[in-house]
Amino acid sequence: MAAPSSALPTSLPGGLERPERLELLGFPLDPVSLETALDLLSGWITAAPASGARTPHTVVTLNPEFIMQCRAGGPLTSEFAQAIGKADLVTADGVGIVWAARQLLNTEVPRAPGFDLTVGLMKRHGAELSVFFLGAKPGVAEAAAQKAHEQYGVRVAGVHNGYFGPDDDLRVAELVRDSGADLLLTAMGAARQEIFNEYWREVLNVPVMMGVGGVLDVLAGTANLAPAWTRRLGVEWVWRVAGDRKRWGRAPALARFVGLVQQEKRKG
Template sequence: MTGEPRSGRVQLLGLPLDPVSLEAALDLLGDWLAQPRAPHTVVTLNPEFIMQGRSDETFTSAMQRADLVTADGVGIVWAARQLLGLEVPRAPGFDLSAGLMQRHGANLRVFFLGARPGVAEAAAQQAAARYGIVVAGTHHGYFDISEDVRVAELVRDSRPDLLLTAMGAARQEIFNEYWRGVMNVPVMIGVGGVLDVLSGTANLAPAWTRRMGVEWVWRVAGDRSRWNRAPRLAQFVQLVRREKRLQGRS
């Protein structure tokens, strides 16, 4: 992190969580956008991140060092209620990304990084047409770690205000954290499939699933490539229940 631990921050299963509403998160990110060349990383925490981080120390470190960690889905909300007795609002990656672009429009320079070749460009075109943002640059997410420095320098030289990094869990958060000092982007968010949604190559989950915070169920059910993630969700539920039992014994 760039400073002291955020006021109100809690720890959930060994990872930080900032219980802020979507509107409060957008306000905070807006403040950071007004601080040129002061880099900040944002993580939108979900159950898969927690389970993956338990076997990936580098991923865990990137999440622990993030400047803002929001609750992405209902699984985190449920876990916080079970283990911390807190009602944590949701601030998902799509809503943060779209909210910032809608709020700041032509005053916002955005770099779109990740997804398959062609998707970032399409997402940038759609976002520029919809929100009026300035496209600082684009690059696909299919590059080796040996090319990280080249891509980080490309982002730096484009001087964006906002970096949307869509390279999948762990890879995107580690990239943003490791290269934050090189890229110097005021706000960097790991956004997973957001570029696919913005480009039109994937559909946004139905409104009712998003209101309930269960859009992951809709995505897993409709995409066989995601079916291998279901066991992690089951493991997450077991982990929370085990921690809950341990709390009852203390």
């Protein structure tokens, strides 16, 4: 996996310093709160029109399944690990990462989940924010875009479903580029979405590009957001797994992650 970048932007609004990047199980992790992450992303978005130049940034919301998928081996997962390593911001998506950081680094890492980052940016910027909705099944991106516009006032730069192969990657990347979007929400599943954002970073040329998994389904209303109490505790994955038989296959990966953390703790 590529080493975490040592030249990451450090400035935040108000002259605040960005927290130093950590390394967890060989992966980069930025110990930023939700508000700090939103400040950073907002800064990248607003810097583009202010400077007249657009600098692309990728965002990864790290969870235990990402780590276990990368450690499974094979060329796809190797690319996945590299995409995470090159990301400009890597936040703790779930309680599993928070727990692992506490166990292995003796550090309390705040959570900044993908859904909260997405909605937070939309609430902050409203009609000033231009968003491209990419991924999910046909019709979902359109529904997500319409509801996001109705609820938060964001401008829809474009939509495209996630049912396209590598041969169409360049075409889609150019479509996103030509839209002039400030924010790209890529929902094509773990690995595929992060690799796409990183590989086509310079072509996409979007100030903030984030892999968001099922966020488009939630925005579209085709999937339910976990109850507020589970999200406050950081255990919404338990609610999702228990309520959706398709997700039951996630449990073994989470169990292996717990075993991995315990093994690393014994070594250290």
